[in-house]
Amino acid sequence: ETGVTQTPRHLVMGMTNKKSLKCEQHLGHNAMYWYKQSAKKPLELMFVYSLEERVENNSVPSRFSPECPNSSHLFLHLHTLQPEDSALYLCASSQGTSGDANTGELFFGEGSRLTVL
Amino acid sequence: RKEVEQDPGPFNVPEGATVAFNCTYSNSASQSFFWYRQDCRKEPKLLMSVYSSGNEDGRFTAQLNRASQYISLLIRDSKLSDSATYLCVVNERASGGSYIPTFGRGTSLIVHP
Numbered sequence: 001e002t003g004v005t006q007t008p009r010h011l012v013m014g015m016t017n018k019k020s021l022k023c024e025q026h027l028g029h030n031a032m033y034w035y036k037q038s039a040k041k042p043l044e045l046m047f048v049y050s051l052e053e054r055v056e057n058n059s060v061p062s063r064f065s066p067e068c069p070n071s072s073h074l075f076l077h078l079h080t081l082q083p084e085d086s087a088l089y090l091c092a093s094s095q096g097t098s099g100d101a102n103t104g105e106l107f108f109g110e111g112s113r114l115t116v117l
Numbered sequence: 118r119k120e121v122e123q124d125p126g127p128f129n130v131p132e133g134a135t136v137a138f139n140c141t142y143s144n145s146a147s148q149s150f151f152w153y154r155q156d157c158r159k160e161p162k163l164l165m166s167v168y169s170s171g172n173e174d175g176r177f178t179a180q181l182n183r184a185s186q187y188i189s190l191l192i193r194d195s196k197l198s199d200s201a202t203y204l205c206v207v208n209e210r211a212s213g214g215s216y217i218p219t220f221g222r223g224t225s226l227i228v229h230p
Contacts, residue, residue, distance in 0.1 A: 051215075056217055
């Protein structure tokens with residue numbers, strides 16, 4: 001019953017494949033995020049979009065390419081990945097602007113578990 | 118560098134115990150603060166926001182000390198179902214007024230019978 005939906009839930013790909021992860025939020029939020037979660041590591045912020053503009057790119061390799069066509073959809077295009085990119089990729093949304101009562105609580109999707117062979 | 122530090126644990130406690138977690142953050146300009154809970158192989162979910170005045174939600178109490186830049190979470194009367202990883206989250210402002218949440222690595226809690 002999440003307001004943030006991610007597909008696919010599981011993905012196995014070879015290093016030469018091109019695939020995409022999709023995220024959709026039904027909460028009317030204006031900010032969307034991609035996080036990477038690897039075993040034994042904290043959640044790593046990858047990209048932030050606010051009002052469909054990228055406001056943060058946290059030194060992510062170019063083999064990860066985000067796309068935000070509108071405020072409800074966020075994609076992560078994957079190309080020529082490495083085995084160390086295997087992880088859980090989490091999408092989140094928030095009502096991301098400050099200056100009012102909003103505090104920026106994140107709502108997560110269930111994640112896409114990626115395995116790169 | 119923006120950092121959020123937590124003791125990874127695990128904290129192994131019996132049912133009914135009281136347990137406290139701390140979190141420190143490096144950016145004094147941080148705007149808002151949260152505790153999230155993450156169950157094994159699931160997404161993080163908001164447990165509670167943290168306010169300077171302190172706030173309580175049932176068995177859970179959160180405190181923020183801006184001067185010392187730390188956040189705490191107290192769980193009273195622990196239940197088996199409290200077993201999870203507890204993530205400290207600090208929000209900073211980015212360009213355009215949006216928030217950039219930074220997560221700690223989480224503290225693992227195991228409550229045993």
